Amino acid sequence: MDGDDDFGAELVASLDPDSWVWLPGVDYAAGWRAARRTADEVNSLLAACGVDRSQLRAIADTDAHGGALVRLEGALEGWMSLKELLCLAANARGELA
Template structure:
């Protein structure tokens, strides 16, 4: 369990509830987190562009146990449902290609 002094690290790495697994020496967790942070920031800007507020839905950078970046989407059920509708609409009109 993370101590009070480690709360900032739990939040930055997306650790839910402050529970840490043992970190593997030599794994560059920060590089994976940085990559995830760039992707999360890009998606957060896109969400703002279609009128989602950060208090409704947002992306957070994290890493997995091997140091690979992960982007987690967190939001209220209503906002996530609305986002799903936008994505479904884009996919059905052919706008879903990257």
């Protein structure tokens, strides 16, 4: 268990064939390559901001139809670092009270 109170529902959602079945004729590699470029850029930005890759990282992926996806995965410390960075950015833009 991952500490999520709704573990059963999450498990059922992960069994959705649309989320993992590869369809014939879909170019998943092209979507993954596009996602990889963006994930690499995000990881470079996170590193430049002092966020260790072991704490938070962007991961290239594709959806069931070959569309590019970038997922963020990390430990609590990494998410707290991202929260701090987003608060700084919002303050710089005058968007956070």
